[in-house]
Amino acid sequence: MATVADFRNDIRPNWCPGCGHYGVQAAITDAVVALGITPDNLAVISGIGCSSRIGGYFYAYGAHTTHGRALPYAQGVKLANEDLNVVVCGGDGDAYAIGMGHTIHAFKRNVNITYVVMDNHVYGLTKGQTSPRSDVGFVTKTSPHGSFESPLPICETAIASGATFVAQGYMTNRAELVELIKQGMQHEGFSFINVFSPCVTYNKRNGYDYFKENLTSLSKVEGYDVHDRAQALKVLGEYDGLVTGLIYQNTEKPSFEKAMAAANGGPHPRALIHEVAKPSQELFDQLCEEFK
Known part of the structure; x- marks a missing residue:
């Protein structure tokens, strides 16, 4: 039986103190341990960005791939070895900008892997530019007068594109996030989990206080049915996408x-x-x- 310590290596993460990605790594580790997965049966594939460094901090199989290309690489790994548990990690820039074409096709293709995206609404590695998830009015070096583009509604996009497991978590709610990752890895098909993971250095707008005040757990939405596609889209619209929990699951699509x-x-x-x-x-x- 593997333990959390079995997934640790000698590489010390170089994320900024207070970065949300530490919590995401801990949640993934807790989830695979709870599922009885061992390091030799796990592959962590990542792209490029602060979040994508995560693969190097796991004692497991892995690959640090090119920017936006983690998903095609990971799908190849899974199809070559179906017995391997494959977790893909990236950030909102890596996943929803240069990699968005691959993300859309992964949603509809439904290969049995789990995609965990650390969403901090900013490009952190390249020092604070707007990402596809940045809010209108967000001031950065590349948007000194405030961003005027609407943020990408990624969970709605995933559902509309045919994704069969769509969830959203917040890294401070570790118990919920661990459970979502466990459910995603047990789901037969492509599992997508968007995780709010604050950047304490380059995004002061969407920090810990912001998410604490604005996020709503779907457990508080009376009568919510994760298998009801129309309801999932409706609730996402009502809460402007700021919800956590399992949003939608389709267990019928192979x-x-x-x-x-x-x-x-x-x-x-x-x-x-x-x-x-x-x-x-x-x-x-x-x-x-x-x-x-």
Whole structure:
């Protein structure tokens, strides 16, 4: 049985003191330990940004990929080894700007991985520019008169794009966040969890006090049904997206892996390769000659 200590390595995180990402890392660790996952059965894939450094702070398999490209890499990892638990991490800049094309297609494709996005409404690594999630009026070096673009309604976008598990957490509410990550990793298909993770250095507007005053737990919304797509969109609109909890779950849509197997009329192609075309030295030598 793995413990929290088993997932620690010798690399000390260099996030700013008070950064919300510390809480996200702790929540992911607690979740995988609670699920009985061991370091040799976990891959943490990340992109570029303050949040994406997280993969280097886990003792597990991982890859620190290019900006905005963590999802295609992670989907390849999962399809190559379906037994591996794959968690993808990024920030709102990495996920919703340069990586948004991949994010949209991951929502609809439904590969069985979990995507945890640390949303601080700002670009932290490059020293404080507006992100796709920044509020109107947010003053930064690139918006000295205040941002005039509307923030991207990401949870609504995920639901509209066909995502089958959409949740939102706040890193200070660790118990709820751990539970959301556990549920996401147990969900059959693509799990998307947007996490409010304040940047104490470059975003004084959306800090701890702001989220404490403005977030509403869906547990307080009477009669809320996580399987009701229309209700999920309606509630998100009413609360301007500032809710926490499991927002929407579709358990009827098959995962990409199951859909691909059905389309191929049998098991996963990787399994067929092992059964039908068993590797041999003769085959290896033949391929070497062919591709010389």
